[in-house]
Amino acid sequence: MTQQSIDRREYNITAYTENQVGLLNRIAIIFSRRKINIESLNTSPSEVEGIHRFNIVVVETEEVVRKIARQIEKQVEVLKVYFNPNEDVIWQEMALYKVPTDVIAERALVERLLREHGARAVVIRKDYTVFETTGHREETDKLLTVLQPYGLIEFVRSARIAIIKNSQGFHHQLREFERIEPSHEVSENDYLNSRDKVFTM
C-alpha cells in the first residue's frame, strides 16, 4: 500500500453557500473532474437565513481535501468552507427499515431488537411497518443485519449531517464579513493565519 492510500480517511466538508440554482453541479464537478467519489452529500438551510449548508463526505488524504475545500470556497456563490475528520464533528445518519407487520407482531424478539437499537415506529400498517433509527453507519448497519432474517422489505439511509465540535457558528463570521462591506472587501484568510489548521473554525 502506498503512503497516500494509508493516509486516506473520511473527511466532512462543510460549505456555506448562497441558495442558487446550479451551484450543486458546480460543486459536484470539483469532485468528479478529480475522479473523487462523494460518499455522502446533504444540503439544507443553515442557521443563517438564506444561506445553505452542504455536508459532503469523502475518503481522501488531508492534502487532497484541503485543495478541494479551497476550490469549492473559490466559487463565486460559496461563502465559506471547512473540512474536518470524523473526530472533529458530531455526525448522524438516519435509516428507515420496512418490515412485514405480521412478523413484528408475532415475534417478540424483533420488538426487543428494535428497542435495543433505539428504533422508532414511523408507520404501522396492516401489511408493513416502517421503523427509523439514527446514528453512525455501524449502528444503522447493525440493525439492518439484525432485521434481514425477519423479512426486511426495504431499507434506505440518508446522507450524513454533521455539526463541527469546535465552532461558534457561521453567523459570527458572516456578520464580520458584512460589517466591513461594501467599501472594503475582506477575505477571511484562515489559511495564512494558521497554516496547520486550515479551514477550521
Next chain:
Amino acid sequence: MYLNSQPQPAPTSAETAVATAESITRTLSGAEATLHALLAEGVDTVFGYPGGAIIPIYDALYDFKEQLNHVLVRHEQGGIHAAQGYARSSGKVGVVFATSGPGATNLVTGLADALIDSTPLVCITGQVFAHLLGTDAFQETDIINITTPITKWNHQVTDASEIPEALAKAFYIARSGRPGPVLIDITKNAQMQKADFAPYQPCTHIRSYRPRPLVRSEYVAQAAALINQAKRPLVLWGQGVLLGQAEQEFKQFIEKSGIPAAWTILGAGALPTGHPLNVGMLGMHGNYGPNVLTNECDVLIAIGMRFDDRVTGRLDKYARQAQVIHLDIDPTEIDKNVKANVPVWGDCKETLPLLTELLEARTYPEWRQRFQDHDAEEIAAVIQDELFPTSDELTMGEVIQQLNELTQGEAIIVTDVGQHQMVACRYAKLNHTRSNITSGGLGTMGFALPAAIGAKYGAPERTVVAVIGDGGIQMTIQELGTIMQTGVNVKILLLNNQFLGMVRQWQELFHDRRYSFVDIASPDYVTVASGYSIAGLRVDSRPDLQAALREMLEHPGSFLLEVMVTRENNIFPMVPQGCGVGEIRLK
C-alpha cells in the same frame, strides 16, 4: 468595398459616466436593457454572430450602431477568440454575442481557453423561450450546465427585470480578483419582454465573492527576510503581473532586489525582453539558464504564476533545494503544485511595493554570471543556427529575428499553437506589456487569427502581427472573411513547414519517426487571401525575406505573408515530458 467599421477609440470613462447618469427609469425591452448595460460598463466593441434566439438583441443593436461597434465574425469560436485578443491587448473585458444551441456550444473552446488563461470575458448567449426550457426545443442546449466547469461564473436570465443585475455581476466577476470568463444566458422572452428599468448600477460587492484578499504584512516581512539572506535567488513571473497592472511595481522590485527574473509565456512582456535582469523564458521550450538554475537557486520567488506542468516538468525533481515564496491573488494556486514556504496571498500590485520596501539593494554578480554562461552555451548549441542559419532553407527563428529588426519590439505578437508559437515566444522582442498574446494553458490551435483581429480592436494604434502555422490557420481560416468585411489591419505571418510540426517533433523524438497523420496539405494561401480581398505574398528564399516582411508591415491594410520554412526543424532546448527542468536538452 467592405471598409465600413474600422476600430474606434474606446469611449472615455467620463462619456460612460454621462451615459449612465442620463439613463433615467424607463420602459425598455430586455434586449435594449442589455445594450444599455454594456454601454454603462464601458463596452465599445462586441464580437458576435446572430441567430434565432438572440435576434431581439441584434434588433436592438440596429439602433446602437453609433455607440457599439459590432464585429460580425464567421464562427462563434472566432468571436470568442477575438474577444480574448481584445481583452488581452486592451486590459478590458471582452464581450461576445452568440445564439442558443450550436451558437452557444461553439463558444466552449474559447471559454475553456479564457478560464485557464484568466481572460476577462462576458459572453451573452440567446436561449429558447423560458416555457420551452428542457423540452429539447429547436436550438436548445443546456449551456449553463455545459459551461459550468469552464466559466468563472454563469447565470441564466428568464425575466427581463433580472438583466441589469445579472450583467453588473457578470462584469464585476469577470474583471475582478483573478479574471475569467462569465456567461449570461438570456431566454428569448426575457429579451423581448418590456419592463421598467432604473438607472444602471454597476456591481461593487457580492456577499459570497471576495476578490481582494487582505494582505498579511507578517508574510511580506517573512518573504523579505528570506530574500535578503538569499545567495542565489530567482524570480519567476507570470501573467499575474500584467493582470494586476503591476508592471511598474514589478520593475521596481526587480531593479532594487537585483534578482534575475524569468517568465512564463503568458508573463512575457511585463519586463522588456532586453532588460538586463530578464533572463528568459521558462518551461518545456524555455531558455537553458533559467530552467537549469531553477534547480540551483536557494530562494525561488514566484509572482503571479501557477507552476503549470509545462513550466515545472516533473514536480519531484523541481526546485527541491529552494525555499519558495509564492505571490498570488488566488489562494487555490498556493501549494497546488509546489509547496510554498512563504505564501503572500494578494494582488501583486499591492504586495510587490510592500516587499520592495523591505528589501536590501543587491546585485548578485556571480549568480548572474551563471545565467550568462548558460546563455553562451545555448547560443552556441541552438540559437546561432536558428537565428542565423547557414543552410539554404529558412528557419522559423530567423523569420522572427528579421521581424524583430523591423518592428523593433513595438508590435503586438499574437501566436497560434505549435512550433512557431514556441519560436515566436522565445525570440520575439517585446518592449511593452500586453504584447504577447497566445493560448498558453489550453494550447488552442486556431486561436491566433481571430485573436489578432480582436487584439487590433483592443489596441488600434499598435501593429498587430499574427504568427501562425499552416495547421492552426486552417482551423479558423474563415475569419479572413471578418478581416475582409471590417477592414481591420492585421498582419498574418504564416510559417509553413508543411507539417503539424510540434506533433511531428514528438513523433520524431519519442515515437521512432512514425509520422502518423502530421503531413498536412495546404491550399494556396495567397490565392485564398486574395479571394477575401487581402493582399498576400509567398517567400521561400532568404534574400527575399526582409523585403517581404517590410512590404507586409508597410502595407496600408491587412496582409498575409506565407514563409516556407524548413520542414523537419526541432524546437530546442526541450525538457522532455517526464523529466525535471534540470534535465533540459540542448539537442
